[in-house]
Amino acid sequence: MLSEGFRQPAGKWPVDLAVYKYKIIHKGEKMNCIVAVDKNWAIGYQNKLLARIPEDQRFFRETTTGKVVILGRKTLETFPGGKPLKNRVNIVITTRKDYRADDAIVVRSIEEALAEAAKYNSEDVFVIGGDSVYRQMLSFCDVAYVTRIDHEYQADTYFPNLDLMDDWALVEISEEYSYQGLTYRFCRYERKKTK
Numbered sequence: 472m473l474s475e476g477f478r479q480p481a482g483k484w485p486v487d488l489a490v491y492k493y494k495i496i497h498k499g500e501k502m503n504c505i506v507a508v509d510k511n512w513a514i515g516y517q518n519k520l521l522a523r524i525p526e527d528q529r530f531f532r533e534t535t536t537g538k539v540v541i542l543g544r545k546t547l548e549t550f551p552g553g554k555p556l557k558n559r560v561n562i563v564i565t566t567r568k569d570y571r572a573d574d575a576i577v578v579r580s581i582e583e584a585l586a587e588a589a590k591y592n593s594e595d596v597f598v599i600g601g602d603s604v605y606r607q608m609l610s611f612c613d614v615a616y617v618t619r620i621d622h623e624y625q626a627d628t629y630f631p632n633l634d635l636m637d638d639w640a641l642v643e644i645s646e647e648y649s650y651q652g653l654t655y656r657f658c659r660y661e662r663k664k665t666k
Protein backbone atom coordinates (compact mmCIF):
# COMPACT_ATOMS: atom_id res chain seq x y z
CA MET A 472 0.00 0.00 0.00
CA LEU A 473 3.02 2.29 -0.02
CA SER A 474 2.72 5.09 -2.56
CA GLU A 475 4.33 4.26 -5.87
CA GLY A 476 7.83 5.60 -6.15
CA PHE A 477 8.18 6.29 -2.45
CA ARG A 478 10.94 4.66 -0.47
CA GLN A 479 10.81 4.92 3.29
CA PRO A 480 14.05 6.63 4.35
CA ALA A 481 16.21 4.89 6.92
CA GLY A 482 15.26 5.85 10.45
CA LYS A 483 12.22 7.70 11.67
CA TRP A 484 11.13 11.05 10.30
CA PRO A 485 10.93 13.79 12.93
CA VAL A 486 7.26 14.37 13.70
CA ASP A 487 7.48 18.08 12.86
CA LEU A 488 8.32 17.10 9.28
CA ALA A 489 5.26 14.88 8.99
CA VAL A 490 3.01 17.42 7.32
CA TYR A 491 5.74 18.37 4.84
CA LYS A 492 6.44 14.71 4.18
CA TYR A 493 2.74 13.99 3.67
CA LYS A 494 2.51 16.78 1.10
CA ILE A 495 5.67 15.67 -0.74
CA ILE A 496 4.58 12.06 -0.97
CA HIS A 497 1.03 12.76 -2.00
CA LYS A 498 1.67 15.80 -4.21
CA GLY A 499 -1.58 17.55 -3.40
CA GLU A 500 -3.72 14.41 -3.04
CA LYS A 501 -5.57 14.37 0.22
CA MET A 502 -7.54 11.91 2.25
CA ASN A 503 -11.22 11.19 2.76
CA CYS A 504 -13.51 11.75 5.68
CA ILE A 505 -16.78 10.02 6.39
CA VAL A 506 -19.50 11.20 8.75
CA ALA A 507 -23.23 11.15 9.48
CA VAL A 508 -24.72 14.54 10.35
CA ASP A 509 -28.13 15.89 11.31
CA LYS A 510 -29.78 19.05 9.94
CA ASN A 511 -27.38 21.19 12.03
CA TRP A 512 -24.30 19.15 11.15
CA ALA A 513 -24.38 17.63 14.63
CA ILE A 514 -22.66 14.25 14.98
CA GLY A 515 -22.91 13.11 18.59
CA TYR A 516 -24.20 13.57 22.08
CA GLN A 517 -22.63 12.41 25.35
CA ASN A 518 -20.05 10.39 23.43
CA LYS A 519 -22.66 8.49 21.44
CA LEU A 520 -23.83 8.61 17.85
CA LEU A 521 -27.09 10.46 17.23
CA ALA A 522 -28.70 7.65 15.25
CA ARG A 523 -27.99 4.13 14.12
CA ILE A 524 -29.29 3.59 10.60
CA PRO A 525 -28.44 0.09 9.32
CA GLU A 526 -27.95 1.18 5.70
CA ASP A 527 -25.66 3.97 6.81
CA GLN A 528 -23.66 1.58 8.98
CA ARG A 529 -23.41 -0.77 5.99
CA PHE A 530 -22.22 2.10 3.77
CA PHE A 531 -19.59 3.02 6.36
CA ARG A 532 -18.43 -0.59 6.66
CA GLU A 533 -18.25 -1.16 2.91
CA THR A 534 -16.47 2.14 2.26
CA THR A 535 -13.81 1.67 4.94
CA THR A 536 -13.20 -2.10 5.01
CA GLY A 537 -9.66 -2.95 3.93
CA LYS A 538 -8.69 0.70 4.34
CA VAL A 539 -7.03 2.90 6.95
CA VAL A 540 -9.15 4.81 9.49
CA ILE A 541 -8.01 7.71 11.69
CA LEU A 542 -9.97 8.40 14.85
CA GLY A 543 -9.83 10.08 18.22
CA ARG A 544 -9.57 8.15 21.47
CA LYS A 545 -13.14 9.10 22.45
CA THR A 546 -14.61 7.74 19.23
CA LEU A 547 -12.69 4.49 19.71
CA GLU A 548 -14.32 4.17 23.11
CA THR A 549 -17.81 4.41 21.52
CA PHE A 550 -17.18 1.20 19.56
CA PRO A 551 -18.42 -2.15 20.92
CA GLY A 552 -16.03 -3.16 23.71
CA GLY A 553 -13.93 -0.07 22.92
CA LYS A 554 -12.23 -2.22 20.27
CA PRO A 555 -10.76 -0.98 16.96
CA LEU A 556 -12.70 -1.68 13.75
CA LYS A 557 -12.00 -5.08 12.25
CA ASN A 558 -10.37 -5.50 8.84
CA ARG A 559 -9.06 -1.96 8.85
CA VAL A 560 -5.81 -0.32 9.93
CA ASN A 561 -6.91 1.82 12.91
CA ILE A 562 -4.83 4.91 13.76
CA VAL A 563 -5.98 6.20 17.14
CA ILE A 564 -4.98 9.66 18.38
CA THR A 565 -4.55 10.37 22.09
CA THR A 566 -2.38 12.53 24.32
CA ARG A 567 -2.24 9.71 26.91
CA LYS A 568 1.29 8.41 27.03
CA ASP A 569 0.45 4.97 28.38
CA TYR A 570 -2.64 4.41 26.20
CA ARG A 571 -2.74 0.98 24.58
CA ALA A 572 -5.30 -0.38 22.14
CA ASP A 573 -4.91 -3.91 20.82
CA ASP A 574 -4.81 -4.09 17.02
CA ALA A 575 -4.47 -0.34 16.63
CA ILE A 576 -1.64 2.07 15.93
CA VAL A 577 -1.66 4.64 18.74
CA VAL A 578 -0.29 8.08 17.88
CA ARG A 579 0.10 11.15 20.07
CA SER A 580 -0.61 14.03 17.68
CA ILE A 581 -2.19 14.94 14.35
CA GLU A 582 1.32 15.14 12.89
CA GLU A 583 2.06 11.57 13.97
CA ALA A 584 -1.27 10.46 12.49
CA LEU A 585 -0.27 12.11 9.20
CA ALA A 586 3.12 10.42 9.31
CA GLU A 587 1.37 7.03 9.62
CA ALA A 588 -1.18 7.95 6.94
CA ALA A 589 1.65 8.90 4.58
CA LYS A 590 2.58 5.21 4.34
CA TYR A 591 -0.63 4.49 2.41
CA ASN A 592 -2.31 5.73 -0.72
CA SER A 593 -4.26 8.79 0.28
CA GLU A 594 -7.48 7.52 -1.30
CA ASP A 595 -7.32 4.58 1.11
CA VAL A 596 -7.26 6.76 4.24
CA PHE A 597 -10.48 7.83 5.98
CA VAL A 598 -10.81 10.25 8.87
CA ILE A 599 -13.74 8.84 10.88
CA GLY A 600 -14.08 11.29 13.78
CA GLY A 601 -15.03 12.57 16.14
CA ASP A 602 -15.56 16.31 16.24
CA SER A 603 -12.05 17.30 17.35
CA VAL A 604 -10.31 15.03 14.87
CA TYR A 605 -12.53 16.05 11.94
CA ARG A 606 -11.80 19.70 12.68
CA GLN A 607 -8.05 19.21 12.86
CA MET A 608 -7.85 16.98 9.79
CA LEU A 609 -10.42 18.46 7.41
CA SER A 610 -7.75 20.54 5.68
CA PHE A 611 -5.97 17.28 4.79
CA CYS A 612 -9.12 15.85 3.19
CA ASP A 613 -10.33 16.26 -0.38
CA VAL A 614 -13.45 14.12 -0.28
CA ALA A 615 -16.16 13.96 2.38
CA TYR A 616 -18.80 11.24 2.45
CA VAL A 617 -21.63 12.79 4.42
CA THR A 618 -24.86 11.04 5.36
CA ARG A 619 -27.36 13.84 5.90
CA ILE A 620 -30.13 12.88 8.32
CA ASP A 621 -33.20 15.09 8.06
CA HIS A 622 -33.74 15.54 11.80
CA GLU A 623 -32.55 17.85 14.58
CA TYR A 624 -31.04 16.08 17.58
CA GLN A 625 -29.82 17.33 20.94
CA ALA A 626 -26.08 17.33 20.41
CA ASP A 627 -22.71 18.40 21.78
CA THR A 628 -20.39 17.57 18.88
CA TYR A 629 -20.44 18.77 15.27
CA PHE A 630 -18.82 18.47 11.85
CA PRO A 631 -17.92 21.71 10.03
CA ASN A 632 -20.83 22.78 7.79
CA LEU A 633 -19.43 22.15 4.31
CA ASP A 634 -22.33 24.02 2.68
CA LEU A 635 -20.93 27.19 4.24
CA MET A 636 -17.34 26.59 3.14
CA ASP A 637 -16.30 28.20 -0.16
CA ASP A 638 -13.68 25.57 -0.89
CA TRP A 639 -16.07 22.59 -0.73
CA ALA A 640 -18.80 21.60 -3.20
CA LEU A 641 -21.60 19.06 -3.06
CA VAL A 642 -20.95 16.84 -6.09
CA GLU A 643 -23.31 13.89 -5.58
CA ILE A 644 -26.50 13.37 -3.67
CA SER A 645 -28.51 10.16 -3.46
CA GLU A 646 -32.24 9.76 -3.52
CA GLU A 647 -33.96 10.02 -0.17
CA TYR A 648 -34.10 6.86 1.94
CA SER A 649 -36.02 6.25 5.11
CA TYR A 650 -35.66 4.11 8.21
CA GLN A 651 -38.09 4.10 11.10
CA GLY A 652 -39.49 7.48 10.11
CA LEU A 653 -36.05 9.09 9.63
CA THR A 654 -35.15 10.28 6.16
CA TYR A 655 -31.58 10.56 5.00
CA ARG A 656 -29.42 10.95 1.89
CA PHE A 657 -25.87 9.94 1.04
CA CYS A 658 -23.85 12.95 -0.15
CA ARG A 659 -20.37 13.34 -1.54
CA TYR A 660 -18.56 16.62 -1.17
CA GLU A 661 -15.25 17.44 -2.83
CA ARG A 662 -12.75 20.16 -2.22
CA LYS A 663 -12.78 22.56 -5.14
CA LYS A 664 -9.63 22.39 -7.24
CA THR A 665 -7.46 25.48 -7.07
CA LYS A 666 -6.27 26.77 -10.46
Ligand SMILES: NC(=O)c1ccc[n+]([C@@H]2O[C@H](COP(=O)([O-])OP(=O)(O)OC[C@H]3O[C@@H](n4cnc5c(N)ncnc54)[C@H](OP(=O)(O)O)[C@@H]3O)[C@@H](O)[C@H]2O)c1
Pocket residue numbers: 505506507508513514515516517518519520521542543544545546547549564565566567578579580581599600601602603604605607628
Ligand atom coordinates in the same frame (compact mmCIF):
# COMPACT_ATOMS: atom_id res chain seq x y z
N1 LIG B 1 -21.80 10.97 13.33
C1 LIG B 1 -20.63 10.45 13.04
O1 LIG B 1 -20.36 10.07 11.90
C2 LIG B 1 -19.58 10.32 14.11
C3 LIG B 1 -18.35 9.75 13.81
C4 LIG B 1 -17.39 9.67 14.84
C5 LIG B 1 -17.69 10.13 16.10
N2 LIG B 1 -18.90 10.68 16.34
C6 LIG B 1 -19.23 11.22 17.66
O2 LIG B 1 -18.30 12.24 17.99
C7 LIG B 1 -18.22 12.32 19.42
C8 LIG B 1 -16.78 12.29 19.84
O3 LIG B 1 -16.10 13.45 19.34
P1 LIG B 1 -15.02 14.20 20.26
O4 LIG B 1 -14.55 15.40 19.56
O5 LIG B 1 -15.61 14.36 21.62
O6 LIG B 1 -13.90 13.10 20.44
P2 LIG B 1 -12.82 12.44 19.42
O7 LIG B 1 -12.43 13.45 18.39
O8 LIG B 1 -13.31 11.14 18.97
O9 LIG B 1 -11.62 12.16 20.42
C9 LIG B 1 -11.05 13.22 21.13
C10 LIG B 1 -9.78 12.75 21.75
O10 LIG B 1 -8.81 12.47 20.73
C11 LIG B 1 -7.54 12.83 21.19
N3 LIG B 1 -7.01 13.93 20.40
C12 LIG B 1 -7.70 14.78 19.59
N4 LIG B 1 -6.83 15.64 19.00
C13 LIG B 1 -5.60 15.32 19.45
C14 LIG B 1 -4.30 15.83 19.19
N5 LIG B 1 -4.09 16.86 18.35
N6 LIG B 1 -3.25 15.25 19.81
C15 LIG B 1 -3.42 14.19 20.63
N7 LIG B 1 -4.64 13.65 20.91
C16 LIG B 1 -5.71 14.21 20.32
C17 LIG B 1 -7.71 13.24 22.64
O11 LIG B 1 -7.62 12.04 23.38
P3 LIG B 1 -7.11 12.00 24.94
O12 LIG B 1 -8.21 12.67 25.71
O13 LIG B 1 -7.00 10.54 25.20
O14 LIG B 1 -5.82 12.73 24.96
C18 LIG B 1 -9.12 13.77 22.65
O15 LIG B 1 -9.72 13.80 23.92
C19 LIG B 1 -19.03 11.13 19.96
O16 LIG B 1 -20.32 11.57 20.34
C20 LIG B 1 -19.11 10.21 18.77
O17 LIG B 1 -20.23 9.35 18.83
C21 LIG B 1 -19.85 10.79 15.38
